[in-house]
Ligand SMILES: NC(=O)C1=CN([C@@H]2O[C@H](COP(=O)(O)OP(=O)(O)OC[C@H]3O[C@@H](n4cnc5c(N)ncnc54)[C@H](OP(=O)(O)O)[C@@H]3O)[C@@H](O)[C@H]2O)[C@@H](O)CC1
């Protein structure tokens with residue numbers, strides 16, 4: 388994966404580029420490499436499609452002149468629409484090497500293919516006036532649109548769109564992915580995102596969630612050593628049953644549901660244990676063989692569940708807190724979770740996150756990191772761009788997607804998978820990332836319009852891909 392899966396902010400990218408220059412590569416050489424590799428990719432997809440390349444004043448524009456020249460040499464009918472003169476030496480040199488026709492952006496005639504090299508990581512403010520109008524005029528009248536590094540108007544680091552963005556078919560990330568290649572809403576404008584390797588090798592706190600390596604049970608394993616997952620059921624016991632099924636299908640050795648009412652176990656092998664009071668629940672949870680607990684799915688939000696939640700928070704085992712439990716805690720989540728002795732993974736969707744957050748930071752990713760720091764817990768924010776943060780400030784972002792997941796009950800399934808991955812895994816961040824990967828992969832395998840039960844059925848196959 389590009390840059391070994393490390394995602395770089397614009398500042399980190401500049402530092403990484405400097406490291407490449409310190410090793411003797413020139414700016415011109417790096418731009419040549421980026422531009423020619425991007426042009427080859429465009430050529431592979433489009434061949435001789437007549438092309439207009441829009442070039443800005445910075446190095447993103449410099450890439451554009453290299454792309455145009457490479458396509459010209461291939462015999463493609465290609466023109467450049469320039470938004471002013473280049474302002475960097477490398478971009479000036481690229482423009483000098485360009486042998487084709489250049490017109491001013493506002494004079495340019497659209498072509499069948501449009502390549503946006505107006506702004507990349509150097510974007511500092513919204514595009515306005517004629518510049519914005521011309522970007523849309525030229526992009527919308529093309530049949531195929533490429534964005535080089537980032538679509539112009541996208542902030543590199545937080546998924547924000549600073550001005551209206553045309554819809555692109557392809558975005559070619561140069562050197563490393565930037566956070567906005569994965570975060571919504573910017574990701575939604577990018578079409579197919581792929582990476583161009585230009586020799587950047589830099590670590591970062593941000594990374595892409597990658598397929599985990601999971602060990603099969605050892606010959607000496609038994610059901611308790613594999614992990615005993617306990618699900619605390621509430622009023623809507625179906626949610627707990629889904630979490631239990633998911634925990635089992637993702638490799639738990641033993642799954643129990645602790646419930647206040649008589650519920651039918653979803654499988655014969657899943658044991659339901661009854662309790663009447665919060666104290667009795669506390670006793671059940673004190674079983675030292677329990678390797679992870681799930682609380683929240685279908686718990687309910689009135690007074691009774693509050694008592695059950697406070698008992699569950701006392702459990703020593705690693706804990707997954709989801710759904711109603713998050714709403715019950717609301718803004719008190721930080722203090723309630725920070726005082727827990729065991730590991731905790733909190734899995735809000737955007738609505739639950741809104742109920743928990745204090746609006747300290749404008750961007751979700753910043754707030755998620757801040758909350759992880761304050762709770763000393765793993766924060767997993769669900770959605771099309773699921774991200775997972777730990778208290779050290781690391782963030783892993785999902786690049787795999789499956790919008791069929793947007794159906795009730797799939798979050799319950801995720802909480803069960805996390806509990807199983809937490810069992811015996813000392814690193815809760817790694818466990819949450821593995822669970823997120825398995826969840827999306829199972830969804831991809833399930834095909835269109837699956838039920839949560841159908842999603843669970845695909846978990847063993849997703850798991851098999853990680854062994
Ligand atoms: N470094 C390297 O060696 C390599 C870099 N590479 C490439 O360089 C790209 C980064 O290049 P970059 O840093 O020059 O920034 P870039 O995105 O071209 O724009 C900067 C200019 O835009 C201006 N500007 C900003 N916002 C604006 C607005 N709304 N409206 C109008 N103007 C606006 C801004 O002006 P200022 O804010 O300074 O006033 C400045 O003049 C990167 O994405 C990759 O494609 C690759 O070739 C590999 C080698």
Ligand SMILES: Nc1ncnc2c1ncn2[C@@H]1O[C@H](COP(=O)(O)OP(=O)(O)O)[C@@H](O)[C@H]1O
Pocket residue numbers: 710736768769770771772773788789790791792793794795796797798799800801826
């Ligand atoms: N549009 C989408 N694209 C990809 N994944 C999605 C999308 N919408 C929801 N999901 C995923 O589906 C799951 C839904 O969880 P949640 O909202 O808690 O549902 P429930 O509480 O009904 O189980 C989460 O894992 C979330 O990341």
